[in-house]
Structure formats: C-alpha cells, structure tokens
Amino acid sequence: MEAAQQRAILFDLTRCSGCGKCVEACMQKQGFEGDPSKVKDMSATAYCSLNTVSNPEDSDDEYTYRDLCRHCVEPSCVSVCPVGALDKTELGPVVYDADKCMGCRYCMTACPFNVPRYEWDSPVPTVRKCDMCFDLQSKGEDTACATACSYGATICGTREELLEEARSRIEEDPDDYYPHIYGEHEVGGTSVLFLSPFPVEELGFDPKLGTDPMPVYTWRVLEKIPGVAITAGATMCALWWLTNRRNAVRDHEAREKIQAKAAKAAKKNGSNHEENGHG
Amino acid sequence: MASAVARPLSFWRGIFYLLLGTGLVLTVIRFTQGLGAVTNLSDRYPWGLWIGFDLLCGVGLAAGGFVITAAVYIFHIERLRPIARPALLTAFLGYLLVMVALMFDLGRPWNIWHPMVMWNPTSVMFEVAWCVMLYSTVLALEFSGMVFEKFRWKRAAKVQKILTIPLVILGVMLSTLHQSSLGTMYLIVPGKLHALWYSPMLPILFFVSAVSVGLAMVIVESKLSSRAFGRGLEMPILTEVGRVLVGALGLYGFMRIFDLFNRGMLGEAFTFSYESSMFLVEFGLGVILPMVILASSRRRASEKWLYAGSLFAVMGFVVNRMNVSMTGFEGAQGGHYIPSWAEVMITLMLVAVGFAAFSWIVNNFPVYPEEAKEPEVATREPAGVPEAETTAPWERVLIER
Ligand code: SF4
Numbered sequence: 127m128e129a130a131q132q133r134a135i136l137f138d139l140t141r142c143s144g145c146g147k148c149v150e151a152c153m154q155k156q157g158f159e160g161d162p163s164k165v166k167d168m169s170a171t172a173y174c175s176l177n178t179v180s181n182p183e184d185s186d187d188e189y190t191y192r193d194l195c196r197h198c199v200e201p202s203c204v205s206v207c208p209v210g211a212l213d214k215t216e217l218g219p220v221v222y223d224a225d226k227c228m229g230c231r232y233c234m235t236a237c238p239f240n241v242p243r244y245e246w247d248s249p250v251p252t253v254r255k256c257d258m259c260f261d262l263q264s265k266g267e268d269t270a271c272a273t274a275c276s277y278g279a280t281i282c283g284t285r286e287e288l289l290e291e292a293r294s295r296i297e298e299d300p301d302d303y304y305p306h307i308y309g310e311h312e313v314g315g316t317s318v319l320f321l322s323p324f325p326v327e328e329l330g331f332d333p334k335l336g337t338d339p340m341p342v343y344t345w346r347v348l349e350k351i352p353g354v355a356i357t358a359g360a361t362m363c364a365l366w367w368l369t370n371r372r373n374a375v376r377d378h379e380a381r382e383k384i385q386a387k388a389a390k391a392a393k394k395n396g397s398n399h400e401e402n403g404h405g
Numbered sequence: 406m407a408s409a410v411a412r413p414l415s416f417w418r419g420i421f422y423l424l425l426g427t428g429l430v431l432t433v434i435r436f437t438q439g440l441g442a443v444t445n446l447s448d449r450y451p452w453g454l455w456i457g458f459d460l461l462c463g464v465g466l467a468a469g470g471f472v473i474t475a476a477v478y479i480f481h482i483e484r485l486r487p488i489a490r491p492a493l494l495t496a497f498l499g500y501l502l503v504m505v506a507l508m509f510d511l512g513r514p515w516n517i518w519h520p521m522v523m524w525n526p527t528s529v530m531f532e533v534a535w536c537v538m539l540y541s542t543v544l545a546l547e548f549s550g551m552v553f554e555k556f557r558w559k560r561a562a563k564v565q566k567i568l569t570i571p572l573v574i575l576g577v578m579l580s581t582l583h584q585s586s587l588g589t590m591y592l593i594v595p596g597k598l599h600a601l602w603y604s605p606m607l608p609i610l611f612f613v614s615a616v617s618v619g620l621a622m623v624i625v626e627s628k629l630s631s632r633a634f635g636r637g638l639e640m641p642i643l644t645e646v647g648r649v650l651v652g653a654l655g656l657y658g659f660m661r662i663f664d665l666f667n668r669g670m671l672g673e674a675f676t677f678s679y680e681s682s683m684f685l686v687e688f689g690l691g692v693i694l695p696m697v698i699l700a701s702s703r704r705r706a707s708e709k710w711l712y713a714g715s716l717f718a719v720m721g722f723v724v725n726r727m728n729v730s731m732t733g734f735e736g737a738q739g740g741h742y743i744p745s746w747a748e749v750m751i752t753l754m755l756v757a758v759g760f761a762a763f764s765w766i767v768n769n770f771p772v773y774p775e776e777a778k779e780p781e782v783a784t785r786e787p788a789g790v791p792e793a794e795t796t797a798p799w800e801r802v803l804i805e806r
C-alpha cells in the first residue's frame with residue numbers, strides 16, 4: 127500500500143486541553159496499571175505520554191503535546207532489526223513480534239525519537255512501544271486514543287486524509303498555526319503528524335535530521351558490501367599469487383646465481399688443473 | 406625459589422577465583438532477574454559497557470589475527486611466521502569471548518541463532534552477526550591445524566594445510582567487512598552521536614584503527630606471554646611490526662584529522678568541553694603518543710619502549726570505542742551512563758577466563774614454534790611431575806617474572 131493510504135494519527139497542539147483521556151484510554155486498552163495522570167514519559171507500561179512545552183516567545187503560553195511512536199514511513203527500527211522482529215505493516219502501524227526478537231536493542235539505539243522501551247527487570251524481556259492499535263485498525267476501528275479524544279486534538283485516518291485536514295486547518299486559521307506539518311517530510315515522513323503554533327524541537331523533529339529516511343544512511347554503505355568483499359578477496363588472491371611468484375623468482379634467481387658461481391668456480395678449478403697439468 | 410614463586414601465584418590465583426566467583430553469582434542474578442538487576446542500562450542508554458568494550462573492543466583487539474595471517478600467508482612475509490599462531494589464537498579466543506559477552510548482553514540470548522533463519526539484509530547488525538559466525542568458524546578451522554598437529558592426525562593436518570590459503574583469504578574478507586560494519590552500525594544515529602565521532606567515514610575509520618590496534622596487540626601479547634611462559638621475545642620481528650604500526654597509526658591519524666577538518670569540526674576538538682577532552686585523550690593517548698614513541702628506530706628496538714608505545718595505542722583504541730558507544734551519546738541523550746560494578750565484574754571475569762584459556766592452550770598445543778618440537782612425554786609421566794605442573798596452567802600467564 128502507498129504511504130498515503132496507510133493509517134496515521136494527527137495531533138494538534140492548539141486543540142489539546144491536556145485532559146489526559148488519550149493516555150488513560152491507551153493504558154486501559156493495553157491493560158497497564160498505574161495512574162495515567164502521572165505519566166510524564168513513555169515507559170514499558172505507558173505507550174504514550176503528555177508533556178508541556180511553552181511558546182519560545184512567551185514562556186507563560188503553555189501547550190500540551192503527546193509523545194508516542196511516530197510509525198515512520200521508513201522506520202529506522204525496522205531497518206536495523208537483525209531478525210525482522212519489527213515490521214512496518216501494509217496497514218501503517220509498526221508492530222513487534224517478541225518471538226523473533228533476540229533483545230539486541232539496536233532498535234532503541236537507532237530510533238531517532240527515542241521511542242522503544244525495554245523491560246529491564248524481566249528475565250524474558252520484550253521491547254515495548256505503541257502499535258497504533260493494530261488490532262482495532264485491522265477491524266476498521268479508530269485507535270483507542272483517537273476515540274477517547276473529544277477535542278479533535280488526536281484524530282485517526284489515512285495519511286493522505288490527515289495531511290489534507292492539517293493543511294486546511296492551517297489555511298483556515300493561519301494565525302493559530304506555525305505553517306508546518308511536522309512529520310510530513312521529516313526522516314522520510316512519519317505516520318504521526320503534528321500541528322503546532324510555533325516551531326517545536328521538543329517533538330524530536332530535529333532540523334539536523336533532514337528529510338532523508340534514516341535507513342538510507344546505513345544502506346548507502348551496506349549496498350557496497352558485495353563489491354568490497356569481492357574486491358578484498360580478489361586483491362588478496364592477486365597479492366598471494368604475486369608475492370608467491372616474486373619469492374619463487376627470487377629463489378630461482380638465487381639458485382641460478384649459486385649454480386652459476388659453482389659452475390664458474392668449477393671451471394676455474396678445472397682450468398687451474400689444466401694449467402697445472404700442462405705446467 | 407619455591408616460595409618466591411608461590412606468593413605471586415596464590416595472589417593471582419586468589420584474584421582469579423574472586424573474579425570467577427563474583428562473576429558467576431552475578432551471572433545467576435543477570436539471568437534470573439533481568440538486565441536491570443545488574444546493569445546501569447536504561448531506555449536512554451540501551452547499550453553500555455558490554456557493547457562498547459566487550460563487543461567493539463573485543464572484536465577490534467582480535468584484528469591482529471587477520472592482519473598477521475594475511476602478512477604471512479598472502480604477502481609471504483616469512484619472518485613473521487613465528488607470531489602467526491599466537492595471533493590466531495588470540496583472535497579465536499577473542500571472538501569466542503565476544504560471543505559469550507553477547508549472551509550476557511542480549512535480552513533474549515536463546516534467540517541468538519535467529520539471524521541465521523530470519524533475514525533482514527538492511528540491518529548492519531544482521532551482517533555483523535553473520536560475519537562473526539562465519540569468521541569464528543574460519544578461525545576454528547585455522548586453529549584446528551594446531552590440534553591435528555598435536556594429536557598427529559596426519560591426514561587431517563594435510564587437508565587443513567591445503568585449506569590454509571583459502572581460509573586466510575576468507576578471513577581477511579570477513580574481517581574487512583565486519584570491522585568496518587561495527588562503525589556502519591552507528592551511521593543510523595546522526596542525531597544522537599556527537600559530531601566529533603559521527604562521520605560518514607566511520608566504517609573506514611573503524612577498519613583502519615582495527616588494523617593498527619591489531620598490530621599493537623600482537624606486540625603487547627608477545628610481551629605478556631614472554632613474561633608468562635619465560636620465552637624470549639622475537640625482538641627483530643616485533644620491531645618490524647612496530648615500524649608498520651607507526652605507519653598504520655599515521656594513516657589513521659591523518660584520516661581522522663582530515664575527516665574532522667572536512668566536516669568543519671576541527672575547532673570543536675579544541676573547545677575543551679567534555680566531548681572535546683575525551684577526544685583529546687583518545688587521540689593523544691592512542692595516536693600521537695605511540696607515534697612519537699615508536700618513530701625512533703632506537704626506541705622501536707628497545708623492549709620497554711616498544712611495549713609502552715603499543716600499550717598506549719591499545720588504550721587509545723579502547724577509549725575511542727568507548728567514546729563512540731557511550732561518551733558521544735551523552736550530549737543528545739542527557740545524563741551520563743556509567744557502567745555498574747557488576748557490568749565491570751562480569752567483563753573482568755570474561756577477560757580472566759580468556760587469559761586462562763590462552764595459557765592452557767599454549768601449554769597443551771603447539772602454538773609457539775619451539776614447543777612444536779617438544780613431544781608430550783613429560784605429561785605422560787605421572788611420577789615426578791615438575792613443579793610448574795602443579796599450578797593450574799592459566800596461572801602461569803599471570804606470574805610476574
Ligand atoms: S518512531 Fe522510532 S520506534 Fe516508532 S517507527 Fe519510527 S523508528 Fe520505529
């Protein structure tokens with residue numbers, strides 16, 4: 127499926143009241159214990175969190191934003207997992223299969239948004255992160271968080287629909303929005319899009335990251351591997367043959383020299399003999 | 406005599422058992438309570454000492470194996486032959502230890518074989534996993550020559566000998582790939598790794614630094630085993646290795662500086678911030694200092710200086726790998742990661758076991774050329790066991806002479 131048709135989430139900072147219903151719904155759906163209002167950061171038992179960010183021009187002007195897996199269009203986590211335990215589904219959500227996972231935690235290191243969490247205190251640990259309610263969405267239902275939000279701050283749809291919606295929101299109230307849809311192009315595009323009244327680096331959309339999908343950085347090198355391997359192998363074979371040959375030639379020449387010397391000496395001795403004999 | 410030998414012996418024996426005992430207890434805790442119970446790893450720092458030191462340094466320090474075997478068998482530099490087998494053994498043990506360390510670090514180590522059947526070619530880790538598996542097999546086959554020789558399995562030894570060249574070539578290919586791939590692994594984190602270490606050249610820098618530290622390790626290890634086994638040093642050979650080491654370090658140093666300059670980061674190196682200081686330690690200790698020491702041919706010919714220079718190169722290398730894997734992340738990730746004492750203890754236990762295994766193998770297999778000639782008569786005579794035999798073989802490597 128084209129990325130445009132994949133399921134996605136749009137989060138609008140200007141509409142969020144900070145009520146925390148999305149976090150609560152998420153934890154309920156996943157069966158996590160704990161107080162949703164206390165969730166300040168994602169964890170192994172909280173797949174999304176609410177945090178505040180203030181307007182850089184007016185520190186009293188505070189907004190709430192959600193942090194969760196961005197379900198990148200070309201996810202780093204999927205590309206780095208050595209065993210394919212993480213998968214970008216056709217439907218859109220990035221899902222995890224604990225039975226495949228070997229626990230190397232490269233996904234955690236690689237994720238540009240620091241999303242995956244780990245069960246550090248379990249002898250049989252798993253990677254934990256939002257799966258965009260893959261089960262619900264497969265049945266055509268919205269995510270638990272989108273259903274719970276009564277302000278239209280978290281909404282669910284195809285990526286195309288949501289980009290459309292975001293554009294029209296910016297167009298209708300240009301004063302309320304910074305004219306940028308975070309996640310449209312960043313790191314190759316994400317499936318969780320953000321609208322904000324001001325530029326926000328807190329969302330993890332580091333301008334340094336650019337718009338190339340992250341997996342490109344490693345793939346650029348990985349695709350050269352067959353070539354490098356063959357070149358290294360061929361060079362080694364050639365060098366082996368060359369130095370072997372050089373040594374053989376050197377030995378041969380040395381031997382010839384010795385033989386020639388010996389022959390000369392013999393000849394000399396012989397002629398000496400002859401001279402002696404004649405003399 | 407006996408008491409003079411016995412004292413350091415029991416001291417080192419004590420240390421060894423202490424490490425082993427503590428390590429084993431911690432191992433039990435690690436596998437019953439999870440990684441969190443023994444490590445300082447967290448969601449912010451999912452990789453720590455076991456990746457930064459045990460994996461990155463372990464693999465790098467084992468590079469001597471492929472460098473020396475290539476020199477002897479591919480470049481036909483015959484005078485290096487006496488040090489080929491010890492270098493091979495170090496590499497073999499190094500890789501075995503890396504795999505054991507991974508069993509500790511992986512959250513689900515029982516799935517360690519999954520990359521064999523669940524392929525994901527876009528993953529650098531997938532490639533590293535395959536290379537480590539294949540290269541360990543190659544090293545085992547290369548090492549098997551010593552086993553065949555010892556048990557006088559003539560036919561097997563012959564086959565092994567024929568396979569030597571293809572094995573060495575395969576070893577060089579695999580090493581080239583995964584030494585550099587350990588650097589490629591970090592290319593996916595341009596936003597997290599500090600610019601003093603993040604570079605598109607990481608794969609090449611990792612490879613070149615591994616080659617030079619491989620050479621340095623050959624010298625360090627020769628020195629250590631000459632002490633432990635009371636062997637003479639092959640000084641002319643090692644001096645030669647030291648000369649190549651200066652060249653390799655020079656190349657690496659030049660590439661590192663050129664790369665920083667190219668990316669406009671050279672100024673950053675001298676701001677004396679936390680990162681800049683760590684970079685200066687790494688570069689000064691591991692590149693400049695050994696080059697200055699080993700530049701003079703007189704010092705290269707001196708046992709002490711040669712050893713010192715090589716040791717600095719090894720230490721600088723270790724600092725570099727720790728910087729890439731830990732220091733470089735602290736700016737972006739916030740806070741600090743400091744390994745827990747348990748992480749350190751388990752690492753030390755693995756190192757100690759490595760020493761022990763090296764020593765045991767040297768005492769039982771024809772690793773060093775002189776020993777190749779000695780028949781095993783001594784060990785067959787139970788009566789009148791020589792004094793040295795009553796000590797565990799691994800201990801001999803630890804004895805100060
Ligand atoms: S945000 Fe991180 S965990 Fe989520 S899909 Fe992207 S790379 Fe994967």
Ligand code: SF4
Nearest residue numbers: 207227228230231233
């Ligand atoms: S921890 Fe598991 S899911 Fe993450 S990269 Fe490693 S194997 Fe894949």
